[in-house]
Amino acid sequence: MSSDCRENKKKQIGWKHAFRGMVHAVRSEINLRIEILVAICVIVLGFLLRVSLLEWAILMLTIGFVLTIELINTTIERIMDFYSPQRHSIVGLIKDIAAGAVLCSAFFSIIIGCIIFLPKIIDLL
Numbered sequence: 001m002s003s004d005c006r007e008n009k010k011k012q013i014g015w016k017h018a019f020r021g022m023v024h025a026v027r028s029e030i031n032l033r034i035e036i037l038v039a040i041c042v043i044v045l046g047f048l049l050r051v052s053l054l055e056w057a058i059l060m061l062t063i064g065f066v067l068t069i070e071l072i073n074t075t076i077e078r079i080m081d082f083y084s085p086q087r088h089s090i091v092g093l094i095k096d097i098a099a100g101a102v103l104c105s106a107f108f109s110i111i112i113g114c115i116i117f118l119p120k121i122i123d124l125l
């Protein structure tokens with residue numbers, strides 16, 4: 001088998017595993033499902049309010065950022081549950097900090113949403 005072919009196969013398998021991980025996270029994490037729903041609403045609102053190209057770029061970056069942080073938070077939860085199934089204060093603290101990262105990204109994404117959408121909504125009134 002040529003190295004090109006092997007590399008191609010490796011990439012395909014990588015995508016498959018990544019997709020499986022995302023499906024698992026969506027199925028098991030209600031917060032991720034809520035965030036995807038909010039992202040869909042934001043995209044619909046973006047079309048309705050005709051946001052500019054730059055605003056689309058900022059919105060896509062923000063949505064990607066929040067979803068990525070949520071996936072990392074889910075990963076940290078799984079790692080902690082695997083290595084330390086018993087309750088432990090440091091495990092709780094690690095999970096709290098990871099949850100804090102999600103909260104932080106969600107908070108700033110709301111601010112970005114307000115900056116982009118509020119003036120357009122006010123103009124419509």
Ligand SMILES: Nc1ncnc2c1ncn2[C@@H]1O[C@H](COP(=O)(O)OP(=O)(O)OP(=O)(O)O)[C@@H](O)[C@H]1O
Nearest residue numbers: 031077084085086087088089091092093095096099
């Ligand atoms: N093993 C543990 N030891 C101590 N505290 C824990 C432990 N597991 C969870 N906790 C506490 O419970 C909280 C919720 O943890 P859990 O793993 O249930 O995540 P979750 O309910 O899916 O949270 P999230 O909303 O962030 O996804 C943690 O932030 C932590 O404070």
